[in-house]
Amino acid sequence: MLTKVHTGLDAAPGVWWKPAHKAEKVWVAIAFAWCMVLFAMMPLWHWRGGQNPSGIRRRVEPRAFYARTQEFAKQYQVGTDRGLPIVQPPAGSDVYMTALTFQWYPILQLTQGETYRLHLSALDVNHGFSLYPLNVNFQIVPGYDYALEVTPTASGDFRIICNEFCGIGHHTMVGRVIVLDKAGQRVSDNANARLGNGATP
């Protein structure tokens, strides 16, 4: 049953559709089964898992989104840091954040264990939302509103790093998210520093 021994440099016999040896069949079957496991994990996580990039997605005019963000910031502003409003929206509400060169607007103050609908978009070019030190990353595309249901499970002082090249000041683009503990208090222990000391994966 075996074909004549030949290398990949030799012209193959005209009819090369010959049965494979059992060893090859076994490996192909194992590899295929593993690929099916890889596939099954994704729908499974949508069903049972807590982290999915689904969200609500729609097109939006970039300037309109920025105007909506500014309106939102004015409505719930509780303070100011480095010229940016600190905004504390009520639990369960729609929260807006605009990425623009080279700034995340505004600063959010959320509460641990509460759920928010976080709308992300950009005013000008592509940006990358990277919540540090958790390492949660989303792409921000101008003209698209990405609304993600977010529930902070830990309190602390978090950062947003831009991780999509957006121009020459890209590396200065850092934002801030404060998460109050369940009692509504700012944690004195800085999560950024704490997690920075070895708690990140």
Next chain:
Amino acid sequence: MSATLTASGAADAFRTCAFTGRRIHRQAEALVKANAVVAVVSLLIGAIAALLLVLTRWQAVHLLPAVWYYRILGVHGMNMLIFFIIYFEMAVLWFTSTALLNARPANPKLGWVNFGLMLLGTILVEWMQWSGKADVLFTSYPPLKAHPIFYLGIILFAVGALLVVAQFFATLVIAKREKTYEGSLPLVVYGAMTAAIIAVITLLHGAIIYIPTFLWSIGVIKSVDPQIYRMIWWALGHSSQQINVAAMVAVWYMLSALTVGGVVLNEKVSRSAFVLYVLFISMASAHHLLVDPGFGPAWKVVNTSYFMYMAVLASMIHGFTVPAGMELGMRLRGYTQGLFGWLRRAPWGDPGFSGMVFSVVVFGFVGGITGVTIGTEQINIIAHNTMRIPGHFHATVVSGTAMAFMAATYYLLPLVFRRKVAFWGAAKIQPYLFAIGMLLLSMGMTFAGSFGVPRRHWDISFSQAPFSVQFNPAVDLVLAVMGIGGIMAVTGALLFIAIAVKSVFFGEPLGEIVPGRAVAGVPQGLTNPPVHPANVDEVNERLHRENPSWIGPTPGTMALVGIFLAAFVVYYFTNWKLLSVLWKVG
């Protein structure tokens, strides 16, 4: 046999290869040479850029200023991912379609025109990038805008490459019609043909997206939708790396045959795996958009699972058939001792062999496993745009494709350029230096990314940012590993370039080769060709008969793929575990 032996009118068009007895068309050979030379020049530019970048990302050194970091990053991307790789692939297409089929090339004059088109495009792109008129990085996502000539250069390059691919197909038709070979295409040519088909798909996507972007840059159309750009651009950006994969696998089969007499276990299995690449690889580019706002979960899951995993399956099949082919080839030649005797007795001093083996191992174990894992819809949340991404693709494109191409070069120098490989002692260690360096670089980047270090970022000390960011101290360590690995790898690449340039332009002519007598500067696969015994089919029957179980005639490979699968499973589920502890998001 002399070169002027053929009696036909095209007598001077061909020479006869001293090693293989194959007819080599002179014009095709000249095209192989031209493409290879430009490929090496691009590699040189890309490698110098790589050194500057790695010394900037290694935060303790932080060499370049911000403007030049981003500029050189764009230069590095274009030279390595596009120019070096595609020029080399053009050389592979010309070589496989003519030399391996004993055929004449379709219209070599047109081949030169197309080569000129590609070269013109290359020069325009380099000019724009170096002069700071295209600081948009390799991906050039709009609304970031570059000078129109940058887009024009890419279009010219792509059109030239597309026409060369068309000539490759025309050459296959000529060979078939003129009956220069019997039976079906050799597997290596079949693999190259797969690469060519994927190249057509890829380059068409490039045209679809770069033509409107060019028109936008000169003001003819008002805007290019940034999300649609990302979708179609990645059908160019990622699929172009699938041309690499197919070409690389073809090179694996070629080097396996040349160095150890590797055989094809079963044509059906290997060819079907190549077909899977053609069918499913384009959809795999969707995994760049897993955390993008423009697409729903169903679209993401379907494109990255049903479709991408069929391409993953193809790679896992080649990951078995290539080493198994080598193992069986060695066993047929009498190296039957134990599970790994064939591997121990393999020609590790032959850079064509060692480079190919490292290409298979690093591509599979590091590039493959990380790629499939971070290309999972949800796991991408902890990977997107972090250094895990370049960590992954340096293991595939560089440790995989570039290393395979370097290994192939050690055979192309004597076979095509008819020169001895210069600096032979250095050439023997070059694959080791390059492989270890790239391995350290890839691992350093991957771990830095796991700590949240962003890719394409000039300053992770955030000295000019409004809020401080303190990375885990371990990041300093892994970035140092990346830096040291990068320096080693660049040294390896420069060594390769020195060897290639010296051999091609100032190399010692081959002289007479006596089978069985080793010559410095000529790989052992040519001086000591791995010949199978005359009764090889009988031996093959016996090896199969003696191993009737599911383990088959290649038990060593079965053990190796078992280890591979175990590593894959562990890494994959560890990432799900890491993901599960994050904030709830959905």
